[in-house]
Amino acid sequence: MDYKHKSIKELKEMLDKNEVTSEELFKEANTLAHSTEEGNYFVTIIDKYRKRAKEDTLINGIPYALKDNFSTSGILTTASSNILKDYVPVYDATVYKRLKDAGAVLVGKTTLDELAMGGTGTTAHTGIVFNPHDKKRLIGGSSAGSAAAVAAGIIPFAIGSDTGDSIRKPASFGGVVGFKPTYGRISRYGLFAFASSLDHVGLFSRNVEDTAIVTDIIKGNDPKDMTSLKDDNLCYLEHIHDSIKGRKLFYIKEIVDEEIYQDEDIKKTIRTFKELMEKLKKEGFLIEEASIDEKLLKAIYPVYMTISCAEATSNNANLTGIQFGSRKDGKDINEVMFNARTLGFSELIKRRFVLGSYILQKENQEKLFLNSLRVRRLIVDKINELFKEFDGMILPASGSVAPLITDDVKSEKLDPKATVLENHMAIANFGGFPSITLPMYYHNGLPVGVNLTGRVREDSLVLNMAQKIEDVIGIKNKVAGDDDV
Amino acid sequence: MYKVVIGLEVHCELETKSKNFSSAPNLFTMTPNINVATVDLGLPGILPVVNREACYKALKTAMALNCSNPSEIMFDRKNYFYPDLPKGYQITQVTKPMGVNGYLDILVNGKTKRVLIHQLHLEEDTASLEHNSNFSLIDYNRSGIPLIEIVTEPCIESAEEAVCFLEDLRDVFLFLDVSEAKSNYGQMRCDVNISLMKEGSNELGTKVEMKNINAFNSVRDAIEYEIKRQSEILDKGEKVVQETRRIGEDGKTYSMRKKVDAVDYKYFVEPNIPKIPLSKEYLDSIRKEIPMLKLERYKLYQEKYGLSEYDAGVLAKDKKISDYFNIVVENSNDSSIALNFVTTSVLSTLNKLSITIDEFPVKALSIAKLTSLVHDKKISLDHGKKILYKAIKEEKDPIDLIKEDHLEQINDEDKLLNIIKEVMDNNPEQVRQYVEDGNTFVYNYFVGQVMKTTKRQANPNMSLEIIKKELERRKSDGK
Known part of the structure; x- marks a missing residue:
């Protein structure tokens, strides 16, 4: 039997009616994971079925995958880096523990860009993650394996992390739903830190309702994470079909102005986006165009890089091979650390660390780091000002379909055509806003997503509005290889 | 002659139930690596949780040292690589220390000296290293223990003052009950910065730093040795080299490393700890808990x-x-x-x-x-x-x-009189000596007898007066 197109709710019903067992679902997922190994979705595929639930939940017995940068006791966790290629953690990340307690069944640990630092899914120590829709294309990153595994229909949901758009961009390229709630809504305890002030835990699924179901399980205050929010005591699933009548959205004129782009594919995306806006208006949304100073928009990417590289340099300073990870020989302690880091990281990672270190140096800090923090604040203030009037910001999640895997892409060379269009989703990381990407349309069989971002703490409303948008678009529960796309 | 300029950086481990950012116990033990949580090992994915008690004690100490407190608690990261620092950074306070611009008045040879405190901040201790000939061992028990660092202004002028300050500072810790401050356990340790300048000059001399001195006597030895060493260099017209020195067991100091440039610790605000506002009420409630300190009591x-x-x-x-x-x-x-x-x-x-x-x-x-x-x-x-x-x-x-034991004094006149009468009746010879010979020496004899009879409960002064009267009465009766 094919379970690929089933939603979590449908699978749960089948489990409850004994039409399928949790172990059969696991085995099916395991078989699929092995049969798609050439796609490099997983670093570790778990072959032994293990389930544990204290009480029945909506995900009890449902298989899922975790990005390989969540600490899982006794299970290899590499962050897709050579320096951690043999690292087996001794403790569980909060999100993993909550899923385990809810009875979800872990199928594997998914590939990411090394240490989650990258947006292509091409930099893992185990190789490039291919887009299940087209093997010549990338899936995007850094949560590449989680996006691909859900897009390929191996599992109904997968956990990822999102620092710039690491869930929401690959969701766009994979034709799946990718959601990161408000900063602090889901505990970061056990997530290998990339840039702590920007890191979010989130997930992929194939429809908005499933996203609400899983978020309801993994959200909530965690005393182990001081930045975690107080419980909102809301069931997102219960509110998912609330009326959206009168809800106001804006899009940013400077990003979706068809005139400024030459690329026909981008123009197509923008036209499709505008058509969607018209449909949404008919369904009761109020949608307006807002204008934001281009200087601020152009600053998004450099500000993101500056802050994330700076924090990453410090966050990854624990990777020395002394306490854990791959130890390398050396004539003294300094050389041991030096060799472990020299051999353990790829060139791209070293480049980011050098950048981060440079940015934090005393003589550069004011100009580079502190100014970036100020611009981050300006951008967030501007969005919050708009959020006084609007309930959400809606924009294309990418300019077009997933790019082909080329050397330029792998080396993180920027595409000058659409820098702002491709990087605006980092706004949600700057402000900690809840933000979701869902499939908008297929272009030559390849998906392109739309992104909705809402006010801080209003995760329930964002999911509620996203549900309506999904209904209007009419794309859900699709997997790669479906004929009708 | 040279003027001696000394600044101290004193580290003191706080006494708390758990560590500064983890739930591992904060206990001194000789068994390595037993008081360790994932956070103290800097494992990937760990997050710090601030110890409330450590903040309370650091704020309290800052107040007792007359520092002004910040409006909120925040922490910064100090980034550097060293095997005793598992995260690759230390969580400390740079932007807003727990206290700034304070002072401690100390007594040096009977005179009050005000030592200015530049700042007091809360941070975490490192792991401890044990170096052997061809390998080193790391003990993470100390990793993450709450530590306060107190930095004085360069206003100390002699070894005597430095040691008095350290002793009085330790007493502050003890009076506040924030630390046991045992230097033999390394709970209190000190860095000394010392330079010499020409008498009458305004120009500070070259600074020499001496790190991690535990015993107060070693501080004294190190300072005295440095004053002598630097004076000799300056007398010869030579220049003191800016460097870090260590103190040997012989009380002499030895060069550790020459300071080329100051290390850039690339400080930035710790993103995993949200700012914690400090209300006036909370600060006031801490202030109320501060007892009177040693010098005040001494004067009082x-x-x-x-x-x-x-x-x-x-x-x-x-x-x-x-x-x-x-x-x-x-x-x-x-x-x-x-x-x-x-x-x-x-x-x-x-x-x-x-x-x-x-x-x-x-x-x-x-x-x-x-x-x-x-x-x-x-x-x-x-x-x-x-x-x-x-x-x-x-x-x-x-x-x-x-x-x-009915040991209360008998002050009742009638009661005493009855006892005295009985004693006199039992000692007619001594009564006779007074009545007939006028011998006043018998007073003491009778007082003694009364005390003996009453097991020392009788009021001796009252007894004496009554004895005198009674003897006089018997004398006139006898006539």
Whole structure:
């Protein structure tokens, strides 16, 4: 039997009616994971079925995958880096523990860009993650394996992390739903830190309702994470079909102005986006165009890089091979650390660390780091000002379909055509806003997503509005290889 | 001659239940790597959770050192690679320390000296390393233990002042009950910055740093040695090299590394700890918990109770003894008798039995009552002391003892007269000596007899007066 197109709710019903067992679902997922190994979705595929639930939940017995940068006791966790290629953690990340307690069944640990630092899914120590829709294309990153595994229909949901758009961009390229709630809504305890002030835990699924179901399980205050929010005591699933009548959205004129782009594919995306806006208006949304100073928009990417590289340099300073990870020989302690880091990281990672270190140096800090923090604040203030009037910001999640895997892409060379269009989703990381990407349309069989971002703490409303948008678009529960796309 | 300029950086481990950012116990142990949580190992994915008690104690110490406090608590990261620093950064405070611009008044040879405090901040300790010939071992027990660092202004001018400051600072920690501050356990340790400048000059000399000195005597040795060493260099017209030195077991200092450039620690705000606002109410509530410190008590004892410098010093030095004395003196109607009881009987007993004041069996309030009884002449001083020693020996309340043994003084005139009459009737020869020979020496004999009969309960002065009257009466009767 094919379970690929089933939603979590449908699978749960089948489990409850004994039409399928949790172990059969696991085995099916395991078989699929092995049969798609050439796609490099997983670093570790778990072959032994293990389930544990204290009480029945909506995900009890449902298989899922975790990005390989969540600490899982006794299970290899590499962050897709050579320096951690043999690292087996001794403790569980909060999100993993909550899923385990809810009875979800872990199928594997998914590939990411090394240490989650990258947006292509091409930099893992185990190789490039291919887009299940087209093997010549990338899936995007850094949560590449989680996006691909859900897009390929191996599992109904997968956990990822999102620092710039690491869930929401690959969701766009994979034709799946990718959601990161408000900063602090889901505990970061056990997530290998990339840039702590920007890191979010989130997930992929194939429809908005499933996203609400899983978020309801993994959200909530965690005393182990001081930045975690107080419980909102809301069931997102219960509110998912609330009326959206009168809800106001804006899009940013400077990003979706068809005139400024030459690329026909981008123009197509923008036209499709505008058509969607018209449909949404008919369904009761109020949608307006807002204008934001281009200087601020152009600053998004450099500000993101500056802050994330700076924090990453410090966050990854624990990777020395002394306490854990791959130890390398050396004539003294300094050389041991030096060799472990020299051999353990790829060139791209070293480049980011050098950048981060440079940015934090005393003589550069004011100009580079502190100014970036100020611009981050300006951008967030501007969005919050708009959020006084609007309930959400809606924009294309990418300019077009997933790019082909080329050397330029792998080396993180920027595409000058659409820098702002491709990087605006980092706004949600700057402000900690809840933000979701869902499939908008297929272009030559390849998906392109739309992104909705809402006010801080209003995760329930964002999911509620996203549900309506999904209904209007009419794309859900699709997997790669479906004929009708 | 040169003017000596010394600044100190003092580290003190705080006494708390758990570590500064993890739930591992904060306990001193010789068994390596048992008080360790994932956070203390810097494992990937860990997050710090701030210890409330450590913040409280750091703020309290900052207040006691007359520092101003910030409006919110925040932490920064100090980034550097070293094997004893598992995260690759230390969580510390740079932007907003727990206290800035404070001072501590200390006594140096009877004179008050104000040592200016630049800042006090809260941070975490590193792991400890043990180097062997071809390998090193890491013990993470110390990793993450809350540490306060107190940085003085360069205003200390001699080894004597430095050591006095360290001793008084340790007493501050003890009085506030924030740390045991045992330097032999490395709980209190100190970096010394020292430079010499020409007398009358405004230009600071080249600074030499000496790191991680535990014992106060070593601080003294190191400073004295450096003053001598640097003076000799300057006398020769040569220049002192800016460097870090260590102190050897011989009390001499040795060069560790020349300072080329200051290390850039790339500080930035710790993103995993949200800013914690400090309300005025919370700060006030901490302020209320600060007890009177040593120097204040020392001055108060002299001014209010007229104690000698020596006695005031002895009592003010130890907070618990001083607190004990305060209860005695505040509840007694005679401060000099109170002082007498505490300094002689109580302190000598502590010495003799090698016990602390907490273990002393007699409550301060009972001693206060006892001294009041002495003052009111209900019992004699001598008698009071005897009761106290008996109370210590039997671990009983001296006031109960007085009641049990009817040891209260007999001050009733009629009662005394009856006793005296009986004594005289039993000693006709001594009565005769007075009546017939006018021998007044018998007064003392009768007082002695009365005391003997009453087991020393009789008021001796009253007894004497009554004896005189009774003998006189018998003399006139006999005529």
